[in-house]
Amino acid sequence: MEHLINRKVKEIEISGIRKFFNMVAGTEGMISLTIGQPDFPTPLHVKEAGKRAIDDNFTSYTHNAGDLRLRHAAANFMKKKYNLDYDADSEVIVTVGASEAIDIAFRTILEEDTEVILPGPVYPGYEPIIKLCGAKPVYADIRENNFRFTAEIIEKYLTERTRCVVLPYPSNPTGVSLSKAELSRVAELLKDKDIFILADEIYSELVYDQPHVSIASFLRDQTIVINGLSKSHSMTGWRIGLLFAPAAITKHILKVHQYNVTCAASVAQIAAIEALTAGMDDCLPMKEAYLERRDYVYSRLIDMGLQVEKPDGAFYFFVKIPDQALSSFDFCLSLVKEEKIAVVPGSAFSSFGEGYFRLSFASDMETLKEGLNRIESFIEKMQA
Template sequence: MEHLINKNLSTIQISGIRQFFNMVSQYDDVISLTIGQPDFLTPAHVKEAAIRAVEENKTTYTHNAGIIELRKAISSHVKNKYQLTYNAEQEIIVTVGASQALDISLRTIIQPGDEVILPGPVYPGYEPLIKLAGAVPVYADTRENDFKLSAEVIKQKINKNTKALIIPYPSNPTGISLSREELKEIGKVVKEHNLFIIADEIYSELVYDREHVSIASFDDLRPHTIVINGVSKSHAMTGFRIGYLLAPAWLAKHILKVHQYNVSCAASISQYAALEAIKNGENDPEEMKTAYKERRDYVVKRLKQMDLEFITPEGAFYVFPKIPLNGKNTFDRAVQILEEAGVALVPGDAFSKHGEGYMRLSYAYSLSTLEKGLNRLEQFLK
């Protein structure tokens, strides 16, 4: 009966990141630099808040949009941190991770036949959600623009079917971010063609050399924009599955309908943990950011010593070097490095065809692990 299922699923595969990660587990003595999972523990005060919520029997359904205390905390946080003004009651929805926020946003704004522009290479989680919403993903090749999605690159992909633009920054897999001026130029194109923006800013707390600027902070772009964020990366809370989205009230009320019938609400215990993280853990990401920056600088130094081509990441915890393929495709070359060097990097074609020839290295690992992995990689390349 397989022919009877949703036809959109026929072109969707399990994430290339996960496919390769699962392969790695079959090998012994491997240094894996593959997964974007913070290697820090969830802060103790956050875990204690989750335990208290259980003990106080806060285990029932919540408001569909999330407990009001959490939405108010998010409202204050984005105001203080990113100069964003969103009403807690009407413009903030607490979601099951940033992934669900992306899904319900796309299903709200997309109709069959619409096109959604996204940068290539890019995190592989966007394309399936676009297709499941009935739209067509359109990749804008950013390789000749230092992996940055620019106004000029976007213009080349716009047509009468273009409905939305996904801007993930800092980016997975490249670590590239966007400046205020670059966002402003993109905004001009968005307004000219009356497009939606989905701004995935889940790594906003991990920008190293300057402040993160949200595209929704431009008053004229706020009506076009859905901001996606959460606590997974900032507070090492990936398993709690709490994200949130910010959108104008007229749009948020429609997104809430999809959210309501999709999950009812995010897990109550996780919401109380997130409340503690955002309200009383504003400085928690600083320790992590300092460590990631130190690791980034170490990895950049080592890759330069190997004469590899790459763009220095500005945020997140990834770098995307170009690896000599020696006549192989990227996936087979990654397998060869895995088998012969005992180090695992994610093949770049997992991030669209525009990642061919590159590999993603995650530095969400200790310096000692990074040193061992890079020693092996350097020896292999020699």
């Protein structure tokens, strides 16, 4: 019966990140610096709120868009943190993680043969959904621009079929973000065009050297902001994402969300209320630890003679492979076999990631030190 499967589904593949993670999982002695999983536990007071929700039998459906208390908390969070104004009743949707938010946004705004401009390299979760919508992903090469997806680059790829531009900052896999001035120029370029902006800001609370600025502060009417609690509050398994957009857009996205999942899990929503109110600054101690790790990992990679941009945010380094004779997959596979250290091949982030590998520093310092020792040992053997 496989021949009857939707052709578009058969043509997409499992994420290269997960492929590599699954391949090395369970190997004795393996150090994995692969997936973007915070190594901190969910804050205790947030877990307690979730437990109370169970004890209070808050286990029924909520409003399709999410419990109104949570939507108010989310809107207030965005106002206080980023000076963005959204109406809790009509402009906020609680989703099953940021991944579902991306899915329902694309399925609402894309049609057959429309185009979506993405920076290359980029997180692999966008392309499959775009293709399932019958639309075309268009990759803009940002490698020679220090991985910055600026207006000057975006302009080169605009066509009459462009329906959306994806701005994922801080970036996975590079950790690079955009300045206020750069975002202003992007807004000026796209202003008054019939083009949506999908602003994936899931790492907005993990920006180290400058305040996070959302493109929505410049171009609200065209922007769909994606956020969530997975990275900011170490709540990956709770699956709470947040979507913010003008009411004229969310009223249609909500229809797709309703028929997709009905609503996010009620217990997780109560925990999310606690996270966004009493835990508004829960991310700060995590960010301090990530910053220390970032600076340590950066100094080690530079000392190895490796080419890398220092990330502005998130918890990734995107590192140039020194020996171009090896593909990124073969390089990473050799690391696994010879040193028992796993990172993600750059090819997982589109063809524009070939020649690089992604290293996650969302691990404790002891693990990072040993992992980097193993990478250094491998590099020295390569260059001997």
